[in-house]
Amino acid sequence: MNKKMDQLQVTRKEVQDQKDKALVHTEVVPAHAEPWLEDVENLINKRRNIIEATGCFNVKKRYTVGKQAYGILQEIKVIEEDKSKIVFTHEKICLAEVRSTPIGSSTSAPVPMGTQNNFESRVSVFNDALQALQSNNESQKMIALCGMAGVGKTTMMEQLKKAVEDSGTFDWVVKVVIGENNDPKSLQQAIAEYIDECLDETTVDARADRLRKIFEAKSQQGKKKNLVIMDDIWKKVDLTKVGLSPLPDGFKLLFTSRFEDVCHNMRVQVVFRVRVLSDTEATTLFFETVGPFPSDGDDDKRQRTGEAIVKKCGGLPIAIVTIAITLRGKIVKAWEKALRRLERDDLEDLKSVTNSIFKMSYENLEKEEDKAIFLLSGLFPDDFSIRTEDLLRYGWGLSIFKDDETFATTRSDMEICVENLIHANLLTKSDENGCVKMHDLVRAFVLSNFSKVKQASIANRDNISAKCLAENSYERILLKWAGMSGFPSDINYTNLSLLILMDGYELSKFPEDMAKIMKKLEVVSYENMGIPVLPKTFEHSTKLRTLCLRSCSLTGCHQRLGS
Known part of the structure; x- marks a missing residue:
């Protein structure tokens, strides 16, 4: 039974891979595929229960287990025969006849991101x-x-x-x-x-x-x-x-x-x-998010182009909504340009699709401050509630808002930036007051696709190699301690302008000589740190503009702060 089950799981993976690939390329998935995969899953669970029961040497129980194993062998035989009914033809799903209701002329407000649950x-x-x-x-x-x-x-x-x-x-x-x-x-x-x-x-x-x-x-x-x-x-x-x-x-x-x-x-x-949207649902979500078409007589062109764009999104809501927002109110040539770009890029999987779409949204941001705050937001950990006040303080320290003379005007400009990023679907509102979030796919895009600002978010020492830390001269680093016993000395700190340290309750002493290397520091932030080391650490940092302390134990540090 074990041997047959192992063979069946290999076949299951092949069918699942074929199905996922068909969904990505908007091809027809055979009707027998999903029920067959569910049957295999049920059989795997049944086999798991049998294996757990074999720990007892009771003869009666072992006899029962043997009968169950034989029964599974019979079920495997039937499932293997049913596999022949699954034929992937690579037939494309026809979207030409799919229409959102109504098309372009709707006066209703665009549907927000969460409403695909209504499908x-x-x-x-x-x-x-x-x-x-x-x-x-x-x-x-x-x-x-x-x-x-x-x-x-x-x-x-x-x-x-x-x-x-x-x-x-x-x-x-x-x-x-x-x-x-x-x-x-x-x-x-x-x-x-x-x-x-x-x-x-x-x-x-x-x-x-x-x-x-x-x-x-x-x-x-x-x-x-x-x-x-x-x-x-x-x-x-x-x-x-x-x-x-x-x-x-x-x-x-x-x-x-x-x-x-x-x-x-x-x-x-x-x-x-939770699966990707069906073709009809994806098309409806796209056109409802785009909202009413401009009155320029290009409705048919927009409809055809939009349907072709939706095909490229593979039914993934975040990709559909993000590109729809990018095209909202744009002339038809902008739609055609977006489609050409999606067709030109080598988009073999949904990750490359989303990266291409996020890049379009980023490039369509009008203000450099919006782009800078977007990049800064990508530094925070996955699913992190990013305080807009932190974006303000760090943005001030990094001189992102170059024309502002007062903190009050900077706060106003930062709030405008955040609102623009929310409207572009590059940030979302958090359920915590005064906070925003960045989807993990957007964050992965920020950290992996930008050479303009070299930044690294390190949740533990396993998610980034020591060689990478030593060779790359990062400008911004966030260290979330998660079990690190001491301050990592193998990071190249030469060009560091921003350093955020989090959750270092057991942090050993900050190496004094490290501060001499970090002469370009403009922003330092301690959050949930046992004892943030402040004595002579920053005497070499003549460019330091922002120092943030939140939920830190300041025992023994008040005199050093005063000095």
Whole structure:
């Protein structure tokens, strides 16, 4: 059985790859493909349960396991026969007859990013997920939304969060963002802050025990129901180590992740797949976002060109909305130019499509200040709530607003920049007051495609090589400690103008000789640092214009600040 299952999983991967490629190139996906993939998935889960049962040497149990394994072999045989019905013809999906309603002449406001959940393909997933959250079924305590980057998982999660809050399904709801870094201590701290609790314990295990006691107490208060949302999981989170397992009565977990295997490894009981939009939905979203056409008689040309652009977006909402906003109110030649560019570039996958579209949006920004604030925003970690006040302080220190003479006029100009970036879909509003967010695909585009400003965001020492840090003379660096024991000395600090240090509770002493190298520093920011070292560190930094301290322990530093 194991041998046959391994062979079947190889075949499954081939079919999945063919299906993904067909979606990217807007080709027809065979009707038998999706049901076949789901059958294989169910069989994999059944096989997983059998393997877990073989740990016992009880003869009766082993006999039962043998019968189950034989039954799976028969199912594999049927599935292998059904595979012959899946034929990828590379036939293109016909979009020429697809029309948004109405075409170009609509006077209604453009549809914002979140509204693709109104489409039929999203409504069913949303309703099923909401039902699972509201269910008292113990087999539905851990629920996940899975799908590729930019498909709308977080958007749907936010709408689910609002729905359960409005309906009063849960007495309290906690949401934390994971991203690339799933350091247990940082996650525990985020959860504690959200529920207004203080974790004085220093070890991960002690903090986990403390959180478990808090959760148990909450569940016992009148049998209250609680929901913890963990957004954007990249790798397996040890829930026991964090303090989220075992879950008390009335507790549920909701995850979002682009990696379905991660959710299965975490024993998530119910997984909902958020898929790309259908052709009709993608076209409708595009034209509704574009809004009414100008009265220049080019409606038919715009319609044809728009449909061709939508094909290139592969049903990915973030790509569709971003390019639609770029073309809003533009003459038809601008639409044709955008299409030519998409056709000319080597767009073999959705990542290259989104990069090309984000580049267009960036180049269409009219003011240099807008572009500079956009690049600066890309320095912050994944899914980070970026304080606009920080953009103001850092922008001031880096002299981004060159014509401003006062802090007040700079604040006004910065707010205009942020609003322009939101309208361009390059930034989005955060659920935290005074904050904005950058989608992780946009952030990846910023960090990988710009030589104008060399910047690196380092969440831990694993996500960037020592060789890269030593060879590249970065101008801006954000260091999010995540377990680093000391200040990294292998980074080339020669041309550094901005340095942001975060979450360094256990940071060892800042090397004094390092400051002599960083003579070009204009901005330094400490956030959640144990003891920010300030003595002679910056005496060589004659260009320093901004020094930010937030949530830092200043014990022993007041005299040095005064000096």
